[in-house]
Amino acid sequence: MTAPETLRFENHKLILIDQTKLPGELAELVCTTVEQTHDAIRRLVVRGAPAIGIAAAYGVCLAADDPDDRESNDESESDPRSRYIHAIEYLATSRPTAVNLFWALDRMRGVVESTSVENLKDALVAEAKRINDEDRQMCHAIGRNGAPLLSGIDTVLTHCNAGGLATSTWGTALAPIYHLHQTGQAPKVLADETRPLLQGGRLTAWELSQAGVDVTVITDSMSGSLMRQGVIQAVIVGADRITARGDVANKIGTYPVAVLARHHGLPFYVAAPTNTFDLELDCGDDIPIEQRGRDEVAAPHGVGIVPDAAKVLNPAFDVTPADLVTAIITERGVIQQPTGESIARHFAEKCSGHI
Numbered sequence: 001m002t003a004p005e006t007l008r009f010e011n012h013k014l015i016l017i018d019q020t021k022l023p024g025e026l027a028e029l030v031c032t033t034v035e036q037t038h039d040a041i042r043r044l045v046v047r048g049a050p051a052i053g054i055a056a057a058y059g060v061c062l063a064a065d066d067p068d069d070r071e072s073n074d075e076s077e078s079d080p081r082s083r084y085i086h087a088i089e090y091l092a093t094s095r096p097t098a099v100n101l102f103w104a105l106d107r108m109r110g111v112v113e114s115t116s117v118e119n120l121k122d123a124l125v126a127e128a129k130r131i132n133d134e135d136r137q138m139c140h141a142i143g144r145n146g147a148p149l150l151s152g153i154d155t156v157l158t159h160c161n162a163g164g165l166a167t168s169t170w171g172t173a174l175a176p177i178y179h180l181h182q183t184g185q186a187p188k189v190l191a192d193e194t195r196p197l198l199q200g201g202r203l204t205a206w207e208l209s210q211a212g213v214d215v216t217v218i219t220d221s222m223s224g225s226l227m228r229q230g231v232i233q234a235v236i237v238g239a240d241r242i243t244a245r246g247d248v249a250n251k252i253g254t255y256p257v258a259v260l261a262r263h264h265g266l267p268f269y270v271a272a273p274t275n276t277f278d279l280e281l282d283c284g285d286d287i288p289i290e291q292r293g294r295d296e297v298a299a300p301h302g303v304g305i306v307p308d309a310a311k312v313l314n315p316a317f318d319v320t321p322a323d324l325v326t327a328i329i330t331e332r333g334v335i336q337q338p339t340g341e342s343i344a345r346h347f348a349e350k351c352s353g354h355i
Contacts, residue, residue, distance in 0.1 A: 005017075005164075005168075005169075006019075006046065006048075006051050006164060006165050006166070006167070006168070007046060007051060007054060007055055007058070007132075007168070009058045009061070009125070009128065009129070009132075012032075012061070012062070012064075012065065012125075013030050013031065013032055014030070014031040014032075014037055014055060014058045014059060014062065015028050015029075015030050015031075016028060016029045016030075016031065016040055016045055016046045016055065017029075017046075017165065018045050019044060019045060019046065019047060019165060019203060020043065020044060020045055022165075022202055022203055022206050023202055023203075023205070023206040029045050031059065031062065032062060032065075033062055034059055034060070034062050034063050034087045034090060034091065035090075036062075037055060037056065037058070037059030037062060037091065038059070038090060038091055038093070038094045040055065041055060041056065041059075041091070041094040041095055041101075042094050042095065044197065047161075047165075047166065047199070048161065048162065048165060048166020048167060048171075048238070049098035049099070049100040049101070049166070049238070049239070049240045049241075049272075049276055050100050050135050050138075050139075050166060050167040050168065050172070050273065050275075050276075051165070051166050051167050051168070052094075052095060052098050052100060052101045053098070053100035053101050053103060053104030053105075053131065053135075053275070054104065054128070054131055054132050054135060054167075054168060056091045056092075056094070056101050056104055056105055056108075057104045057105070057107070057108055057127065057128035057131045057132075058128045058132075059087065059091050060084055060087045060088055060091065060105070060108045060124060060128070061121075061124050061125050061128055062087070063083045063084050063086070063087035064080075064083075064084075064121045064124075079117075080117055080120060081112050081113075081117065081120070084108070084112045084120070084124065085109070085112060088105045088108055088109050088112070091105060092105055095290055096288045096289075096290050097240050097241060097249055097287065097288055097289060097290045097316065097317050098240040098241065099240070099241040099275075099276060099277075099278045100240075100273075100275055100276055103275045104131055104275075107127060107131060108124060108127060108128070111123050111124055111127045112124070132168050135167055135168040135169070135273070136168045136169045137331070138273040138331040139167050139168065139169045139170040139171060139172065139175050139273075139331075140169070140170060140175070140179075141331035141332075142170075142172055142175040142176070142271050142272075142273065142329055142330065142331050143170050143175030143176050143178055143179035144179055145176075145329050145330070145331070145332075145333055145334055146175060146176030146179070146236070146269065146271055146329040146334070147176045147179040147180050149176065149234070149267070149269060149327065149329070149334070150176050150177065150180060150187055150234060150236070151180065151185065153187045153233045153234050154187055154188060154233055155187055155188045155189070155190060155231055155232055155233055156177070156187045156188075156189055156190070156232070156233065156234045156235065156236055157189075157190045157192065157223055157226075157227075157232045157234070157235045157236075157257070158173050158174065158189060158190070158191055158192075158200070158204060158235070158236055158237060159192055159194055159200060159235070159237045159250070159251060159253060159254050159257055160194045160199045160200055160204070160237065160238065160250065160251035160253075160254070161194070161199040161200060161203035161204045161207075162174055162204075162237060162238025162271065163175075163178075163203070163204060163207050163208070164178075164207055165203050165206075165207055166238065171238070172238040172239070172271040172272050172273065172329075173236045173237050173238040173269075173270075173271045174204070174207075174208070175271060176236070176271065176329070177189060177208075177213060177236075178211065178213075181211065181212070181213050186213055186214070187233075187234075188214040188215075188216070189204075189208055189213060189214065189215045189216070190215075190216050190217075190218050190223075190226065190231075190232060191204040191205050191208070191215055191216070191217050191218070192217075192218050192219065192220045192222070192223055192253075192257075193217065193218070193219050193220050194220065194251055194253060195220055195253070196296045196297045196300060196314065197296060197300075198300075199251065200217065201217045205217050220253055223257055223260055224260045224264075227260055227261065227263075227264040227266060228264060232266065233266065234266055234267045234268075234269065235257055235258070235261045235266060235267070235268045235269065236269040236270075236271060237250050237251075237254055237257070237268075237269070237270055237271070238250060238270070238271055238272055239270050239271075239272040239276050239328075240276070240317060241276060241277075241278050241281075241287050242270070242272060242276055242277045242278065242328065243277075243278060243279075243281045243282055243283060243284055243286070243287065243322075244277070244278070244279045244280070244281060244282050244340055244343060244344075245282055245283070245322055245338075245339060245340040245343065246322030246325060246328065246335070246338030246339060246340070246342075246343055247283065247284025247287070247319055247320065247321055247322050248270050248284070248319065248320045248322070248325060248328075249284065249287045249289070249317045249318070249319050250270070250317060250318070250320065251316070251317060251318075252315055252316060252317055252318050253318070254317075254318055254320050255318040255319065255320045255324075258320045258324040258325070259324065261324075262324050267326040267327070268320075268324060268325055268326050269325075269326055269327050269328075269329060270320075270325055270327075270328045270329070271328075271329040271330075272328065272329075272330060273330060273331050274330050274331065274332060274346075274347070277343070277347075279343075279347070282340070284319035284320075284321060284322075285319070287317075287319055289315050289316070289317050289318070289319075290315070290316040290317060291314060291315055291316070292314045292315075292316050293314065294312045294314065296314055297312045297313075297314050298310075298312050322338050322339065325337075325338055328343075330346070332346065332349070333346070333349075
């Protein structure tokens with residue numbers, strides 16, 4: 001089983017699977033400029049919090065030879081650092097909710113500020129590749145740490161796409177499933193559509209079926225009924241930002257799934273690397289929620305389904321309070337019943353070198 005490689009950096013070009021064309025066509029988009037990378041992130045050619053961060057890191061590297069750089073002037077010629085700083089600041093405007101984007105860009109900024117000009121281009125590429133490689137390791141560690149929680153479960157529900165397409169390899173929420181699949185013990189997966197862009201029906205179902213995992217697509221409104229019937233035994237999702245006390249921002253529709261899981265006595269697991277935590281934010285209400293365009297709801301795939309006179313709301317994410325989360329699975333271990341105290345301990349153990 002080989003998970004899809006959603007992005008790679010070759011010959012100073014960022015090559016992305018164009019996720020807007022899946023599952024009908026497996027196509028790639030080649031980015032050679034910072035602006036193309038920004039556009040790819042904004043249009044969801046590449047999506048998923050970890051993958052966005054990796055793509056942005058590589059996007060900074062493209063500023064070295066970018067003929068369309070918006071600050072290509074005398075200042076950037078005399079100080080190449082200004083070109084990279086501008087790229088970092090511009091890429092940070094692509095999407096507001098996924099904290100991994102800002103985490104990766106902060107790392108690239110650190111390289112810009114601490115490296116000599118003559119070594120800067122190579123140092124930035126090396127740092128972006130480290131971010132990419134670290135993500136691969138984190139995905140596999142999340143898979144190992146989360147597998148015992150899903151072992152023996154017949155059917156698990158997942159929301160949106162938090163698999164290989166959202167990261168560099170196995171993903172976050174799907175990583176424990178891939179880990180169990182290697183030994184023939186993977187649970188069956190119910191992937192809800194995840195409206196309005198259908199990342200569950202289009203992307204999760206595509207990559208799981210490609211890997212040979214038993215996957216069934218359901219509409220978003222089916223999960224409660226299936227929980228009541230006993231079809232679903234657990235829920236696992238990814239995250240785009242987690243606060244210091246464990247409130248979780250994830251794709252819109254996650255919160256009602258968490259409420260339904262609690263009502264039916266089912267575990268609700270969140271899988272995310274530690275760089276998805278924003279320890280400067282305590283409350284989920286303070287997480288910026290991206291508002292996307294009308295047509296994603298009103299005219300999906302170019303087909304108008306909402307009257308022109310009707311208004312549309314299209315928040316990309318919602319927030320699930322920590323008290324609805326059974327456990328958060330990271331590359332360092334499992335945080336059971338997350339609270340501010342348990343999360344602080346998790347990070348303290350990380351800093352001291354323990355899992």
